[in-house]
Amino acid sequence: MSEAMPWTSAGPAAERLAVHRDDVELRGRTGFDPRFLAPGPLLPVPLPVPGPHAPPVVVLPYTHFTVVLRPDRRLAVATVAAVDGARLRDVDRAGSQWWLDPRVPQEQQTGPEVYARNDLDRGHLVRRRDPVWGTPEEAAQANSDTFCYTNAAPQHAGFNQSEELWLGLEDHVLQYAQTYDQRLAVVTGPVFADDDPVYRGVALPRRFYKVVAHLRAGRTVELAASAFLLDQSAMVERFGARAERAGRVPDLEPYRTFQVPVRDVALLTGLDLGPLPAADRLPAVAARAAGVPAGWRRVSAPDDVVW
Template sequence: MTSKEFTPRYRFNPSSELEPERVRKTISPPEEYEDRTGYDVGFINSETAIQLPVLSTARLADVASYEWKGKRTHVLDYVHFSTVVSMSRRMPMFSACNIDGASWVNVKRNDDWKYDPRISKEYQELEGPYGNQKDGYFSRGHMTRRQDPDWGGKKVAALADQDTFHATNAAPQVQSFNGGLWGKIEDYVLKNCDKDNMRISVFTGPIFDDSDPEMFDMKIPLQFWKVIAFIDDESKTLRATGYVSSQAEAVGGLKPTFVFGQFQHQQRPLAAIEALAQLSFGDLKSYDVLQQASESFASALHDVRDIMLS
């Protein structure tokens, strides 16, 4: 289905918080990013490093890489988070963010979207499917949520907030999906983690499927995954939880059934997410609260209180 053939079948609810959205036409020089250190593997516990997900061979073949400081890399570092971008889908394969709840700063929203100069603009999208939701377009859904990396002092938090407004951190999402239960999961885990170490690391990404509908000349992911690592408040040990969610219903009938059942949000074993996203979480999988469950196990989430944290 091409953009010329597509007639919106669903009128998304407009959000005043998203208006106006600006796309910066002038691309900043790569040198502006030299101080970005990105995701920290030892953020939660220096003794237990939580590495970035390792992509499958197929995913590696599709990753946008670039030369940076004398090395070839596919990881784009920002303030307190990093992303990895798919060339064919023009959106992140995943983002990885460190969140410090104890030093979080409330930063005023400034929707100034921009392209990252370190990779080719042809692998980034800020227009296409994005636009006025009243006309059936999608919002630019942050993979690393806007406020998640906003900690560590006002200036640092402000820069982190600005960094989330990159094309390399955006995927097409219906705002009602992005702003519902899916957006509350991280807050809930943070409130229930070790109060002496209010830190979590969050990995988020779309699930790419060949059957994803093509709208506005771009394949729209119907499912997203999220994995959160934290120190449990009671046991004081590292834990990890995984989630899969679908925006298929909100997209407006383009898919008559869900891929994984009738529930929009589910808690899943990390092994299941590895299979769906074609990547590996390495040692983190051994800390999964659902480690003993089968890969097909899924627990429906109607509310954040349904989440199993231990």
């Protein structure tokens, strides 16, 4: 859900077999630290996890980020990444290869067969550049870790490679972290629905969310969070049978990014987002537009974002 691949999934490179790694190579990965934004007991950001009655998940730590995998969907229900703006590094993505995580069975991951010979991209959930910081060795390891299939979701090429909205927002967030040496906690994932169109045995998510948290310094240090939602319904419907969606949140237009209340992300995903809904920076009252849920704010440029 970030950078466009140097080749698209329609090309011959998509048909390469996935790289397999050994468990030994992944030992020592600690994942996202809930105390990353503020050391000690102040303002922790816990791992986003589904409620007690949700399907089982597997927590997979990587370098500077964690993936919460839902095996029944073969995709992550959530990812959370630590972004250290003061220690970001530029790492060349050339030569990076997608790989399957040996810690979970292959059939619980969405591998290369879903992306071959079509317009579906391997969309990074944790953006490749976000966790690439620290020592040169740490940064290189984080870069490689983002290419695990557990950190990918099927996204239409037009959606994944759009520079105008979602990717522009991600650029804006990363530039903010780098310019002001800020630390960010970035939670990203798909919004699952029971009637998502099924393609090659995988239900394709129609929507994706992102919640960005940071600390605001005023009279006191406080946690601040902003949430966003983007829709690819019109582009993925043709990959599966259309289903009736009566009584659900109205479909959004493709390529449209919305800033939404953090609590709405929690309700749509069933995730426990800890203190983030209470730290929301979006005003409680927003203008209602046709076909747009109350409280949602359309974002067409970075200046539209309420931080």
